Amino acid sequence: MTKLLAALVPLGIVGMIAFFLFTGETGDRLFRGRSELGDAFSRRAVRSEPPNRLGPGTRGLENAAANTVTAIVLDYRGFDTLGEVTVLFAAVAGAGLALFGRRRRRGKSAPGTPSSLILTAAAPWVFMFLFVVGFAIVLHGHLTPGGGFPGGALLAAGLVLLMSASGHESSARRLHLLEGLSGFAFVAVGVAGLVWRDSFLAHFGDAGALGAFWSAPVTILLYLIIGLKVSAELTNAVRTLANVEDPTTEEMP
Amino acid sequence: MTWIILLVCIPLVVGAVAVVTVRDLLSAIILEGVVSLSAAVLFLVLGALDVAITQAVVGCGLTTAVFLYSWRRLPEKAREVSHD
Numbered sequence: 481m482t483k484l485l486a487a488l489v490p491l492g493i494v495g496m497i498a499f500f501l502f503t504g505e506t507g508d509r510l511f512r513g514r515s516e517l518g519d520a521f522s523r524r525a526v527r528s529e530p531p532n533r534l535g536p537g538t539r540g541l542e543n544a545a546a547n548t549v550t551a552i553v554l555d556y557r558g559f560d561t562l563g564e565v566t567v568l569f570a571a572v573a574g575a576g577l578a579l580f581g582r583r584r585r586r587g588k589s590a591p592g593t594p595s596s597l598i599l600t601a602a603a604p605w606v607f608m609f610l611f612v613v614g615f616a617i618v619l620h621g622h623l624t625p626g627g628g629f630p631g632g633a634l635l636a637a638g639l640v641l642l643m644s645a646s647g648h649e650s651s652a653r654r655l656h657l658l659e660g661l662s663g664f665a666f667v668a669v670g671v672a673g674l675v676w677r678d679s680f681l682a683h684f685g686d687a688g689a690l691g692a693f694w695s696a697p698v699t700i701l702l703y704l705i706i707g708l709k710v711s712a713e714l715t716n717a718v719r720t721l722a723n724v725e726d727p728t729t730e731e732m733p
Numbered sequence: 734m735t736w737i738i739l740l741v742c743i744p745l746v747v748g749a750v751a752v753v754t755v756r757d758l759l760s761a762i763i764l765e766g767v768v769s770l771s772a773a774v775l776f777l778v779l780g781a782l783d784v785a786i787t788q789a790v791v792g793c794g795l796t797t798a799v800f801l802y803s804w805r806r807l808p809e810k811a812r813e814v815s816h817d
Binding site for chain 2: 617624625626627629630633634636637640641644714717718721722
């Protein structure tokens with residue numbers, strides 16, 4: 481009963497945030513109308529004077545991401561980003577391999593002092609804040625500075641905070657599954673571009689209006705995939721480090 | 734503007750010097766986090782928002798967490814640095 485109540489509190493708060501985000505004026509801006517954030521950024525980033533008659537709301541573009549850097553990173557140079565994600569994966573896998581075989585045995589409690597009261601009391605609230613802000617940064621990657629890499633790192637920081645506060649570790653299997661699935665999804669989106677358009681990772685579908693939240697759908701999708709992948713990878717890396725056997729108790733060979 | 738930048742640079746420089754001079758390793762780790770956070774604020778003032786977010790999360794949060802996890806594994810006598 482206490483557990484159920486404890487679970488209801490954060491769920492209620494997340495639900496409230498979601499309600500305010502997705503309904504009313506904010507929801508209108510996010511999903512139906514134009515995003516003020518995107519408008520402001522496209523005004524700053526794209527000149528509306530001739531000869532470039534572009535501005536907030538321009539339609540019929542190849543890639544309508546208001547953040548031009550994102551359009552380059554995920555569309556025109558999307559293959560480089562796939563390589564970058566692979567490099568990150570290789571780095572985490574390498575760290576895991578170097579520390580492999582030094583895992584702590586299951587069931588043995590973590591050494592050291594228990595987490596402090598400040599950490600355990602604040603962690604769920606800070607986690608919720610980091611979770612919402614992280615997803616906001618990931619989902620607005622095509623409009624504002626940020627995107628999948630910093631947003632994913634923010635999500636990972638929240639997970640690590642929760643992990644160090646509770647003493648529980650996130651499930652390695654779930655993290656590996658999320659990591660593998662998002663890596664697969666990235667390539668799948670690339671192949672879809674090859675099928676529906678002319679090249680790997682080409683932007684398919686209606687690009688939408690410049691500055692709108694629902695513009696450049698493939699870019700949103702790719703940044704969401706990257707955000708999930710980065711968060712899973714970084715959390716996994718820290719988890720592996722936290723699991724390494726204590727050298728003071730280890731017998732020297 | 735210049736004054737704000739100079740103000741942010743004070744903890745940055747002082748912290749950076751303190752990281753290499755302090756004896757206790759735990760203090761050095763926390764000070765390194767303070768340096769990273771000041772750098773993040775500096776990037777924010779200079780208008781590089783995405784760099785600031787990344788610096789705050791990776792430099793101040795995750796790196797400090799990784800250092801702290803490694804610190805926890807150190808034997809007692811290795812937790813102090815001698816500056817000979």
